[in-house]
Amino acid sequence: MGAPLRIAIAGLGTVGVGTVQLLQEHAEAIAVRCRRPVEVTAVSARDRHRNRGCDVSMATWYDDPVVMAREAEADVVLELIGGSDGVARATVEAALSAGRAVVTANKALLAEHGTDLARAAEAAGVPLAYEAAVAGGIPIVKALREGLAGNRARRVYGILNGTCNYILTTMEETGREFHDVLEEAQHLGYAEADPSFDVDGIDTGHKLTLLTSIAFGRPVDFGAVFMEGIRHVTAMDIQQADELGYRIKLLGVAEETEHGILQRVHPCMVPKQGPIASVDGVFNAVVTEGDYVGRAKLEGRGAGAGPTASAVVADIMDVAAGRTAPTFGVPVDRLETGPAASIDTHVGAYYVRLMVLDRPGVFADIATALRDTQVSMESILQRGHNPGEVVQVVMTFHPTVEAAATRAIDRIAHIDAVVEPPCMIRIEDL
Numbered sequence: 001m002g003a004p005l006r007i008a009i010a011g012l013g014t015v016g017v018g019t020v021q022l023l024q025e026h027a028e029a030i031a032v033r034c035r036r037p038v039e040v041t042a043v044s045a046r047d048r049h050r051n052r053g054c055d056v057s058m059a060t061w062y063d064d065p066v067v068m069a070r071e072a073e074a075d076v077v078l079e080l081i082g083g084s085d086g087v088a089r090a091t092v093e094a095a096l097s098a099g100r101a102v103v104t105a106n107k108a109l110l111a112e113h114g115t116d117l118a119r120a121a122e123a124a125g126v127p128l129a130y131e132a133a134v135a136g137g138i139p140i141v142k143a144l145r146e147g148l149a150g151n152r153a154r155r156v157y158g159i160l161n162g163t164c165n166y167i168l169t170t171m172e173e174t175g176r177e178f179h180d181v182l183e184e185a186q187h188l189g190y191a192e193a194d195p196s197f198d199v200d201g202i203d204t205g206h207k208l209t210l211l212t213s214i215a216f217g218r219p220v221d222f223g224a225v226f227m228e229g230i231r232h233v234t235a236m237d238i239q240q241a242d243e244l245g246y247r248i249k250l251l252g253v254a255e256e257t258e259h260g261i262l263q264r265v266h267p268c269m270v271p272k273q274g275p276i277a278s279v280d281g282v283f284n285a286v287v288t289e290g291d292y293v294g295r296a297k298l299e300g301r302g303a304g305a306g307p308t309a310s311a312v313v314a315d316i317m318d319v320a321a322g323r324t325a326p327t328f329g330v331p332v333d334r335l336e337t338g339p340a341a342s343i344d345t346h347v348g349a350y351y352v353r354l355m356v357l358d359r360p361g362v363f364a365d366i367a368t369a370l371r372d373t374q375v376s377m378e379s380i381l382q383r384g385h386n387p388g389e390v391v392q393v394v395m396t397f398h399p400t401v402e403a404a405a406t407r408a409i410d411r412i413a414h415i416d417a418v419v420e421p422p423c424m425i426r427i428e429d430l
């Protein structure tokens with residue numbers, strides 16, 4: 001048995017406590033596999049006296065995680081605080097400067113500053129590990145960076161936010177309202193400190209940024225990600241999707257196109273029989289398409305204490321066993337900058353729901369708008385017939401370039417009888 005690997009933990013919330021519990025419960029098996037024990041020697045959180053249901057009495061307490069990262073008797077610093085700047089970033093930078101390995105679950109931090117932090121880790125000669133930051137318990141970072149490393153990536157996509165998938169699944173199964181279900185996801189420990197990061201697609205954008213870097217060997221480029229969340233998706237849309245043979249999922253998609261790498265996050269209607277549609281609740285799934293391997297899919301819990309701790313501990317065990325890899329798969333100076341494609345260039349089919357005054361001539365106005373913008377309609381259906389009242393009209397467009405679809409929807413939104421902004425959801429054959 002080698003010398004213990006000493007761990008300092010910054011942040012004792014959902015993920016921090018889950019990690020302490022896992023390390024304690026599986027201490028013996030972890031030591032056997034790593035050929036050395038793993039010991040928590042230092043901890044830091046906001047409130048020293050809070051009962052967290054886990055024992056950290058063996059560790060030295062630090063009020064300031066940055067001081068801990070600099071001074072504690074530790075080989076590895078776990079950053080489990082969150083946030084793309086402030087104390088989380090300062091903690092990681094202090095740890096790397098002090099030559100300590102870092103394990104973090106913080107996708108916001110890495111999506112914003114990952115390239116610089118990877119450079120700092122390289123300069124210090126220590127690993128910066130983040131399996132928990134992408135799709136929680138699914139070992140997708142390891143899979144892409146190691147298991148699939150021989151391939152040239154074509155596309156990587158998936159359900160990357162447990163909170164949104166939980167909300168969409170529960171709304172579909174129970175007909176409950178969005179806000180009610182969001183509160184439940186927060187109680188279960190799935191949501192971010194600010195849940196708008198979940199429901200507005202930002203968290204998925206952060207994770208997609210990291211997947212893009214690893215899969216395509218690019219520096220992180222969060223600014224290039226198109227993001228749209230799930231707030232506008234209603235029970236009506238979920239029901240319409242069902243009737244059309246689809247389910248609605250919030251997806252992150254990164255793909256090579258003739259215009260460059262396109263990174264997009266938005267709700268999608270996906271075929272019920274496809275590989276993504278059946279992934280429910282807090283589960284995430286990531287599908288990768290490589291030139292030699294073809295399609296590979298990984299599925300598992302994307303949020304919550306247990307699954308996230310599982311990924312944090314896997315990273316710790318890699319450090320303990322001396323298994324290291326460059327942060328994004330290749331050294332930072334080999335990451336290749338290239339063009340980023342705009343969402344306007346995306347080609348796909350579209351679902352559009354309108355709320356319109358039920359009166360003659362509305363369909364003719366819609367047809368004119370589509371003719372003028374060169375968009376081809378696949379189907380149109382009016383729900384109900386109530387002259388003078390508001391009724392729902394659902395359309396689908398044949399595959400078209402997004403710029404044209406957007407122009408068409410904008411024209412339609414300006415028709416007098418259209419009383420609410422149209423709801424558009426992209427249809428994907430994924």
Ligand SMILES: NC(=O)C1=CN([C@@H]2O[C@H](COP(=O)(O)OP(=O)(O)OC[C@H]3O[C@@H](n4cnc5c(N)ncnc54)[C@H](O)[C@@H]3O)[C@@H](O)[C@H]2O)C=CC1
Pocket residue numbers: 010011012013014015016044045046047063064065079080081082083087105106107108132133136189190191192193302303304305308
């Ligand atoms: N909850 C989940 O399912 C998942 C969370 N993550 C990420 O893990 C990280 C932690 O998330 P949670 O555990 O859910 O958050 P949390 O809010 O439950 O815990 C945050 C912890 O950080 C501590 N903290 C905050 N500010 C501090 C400061 N200035 N000094 C010292 N400690 C401070 C808090 O006291 C708390 O113990 C975030 O980056 C999050 O995005 C990643 C995957 C899943």
Ligand SMILES: N[C@@H](CC=O)C(=O)O
Pocket residue numbers: 133135136160161162163164190191192198203302303304
């Ligand atoms: N809030 C995130 C937590 C894991 O990354 C989610 O819901 O997926």
Ligand code: NA
Pocket residue numbers: 131132133134135136137138139140141311
């Ligand atoms: Na993961």
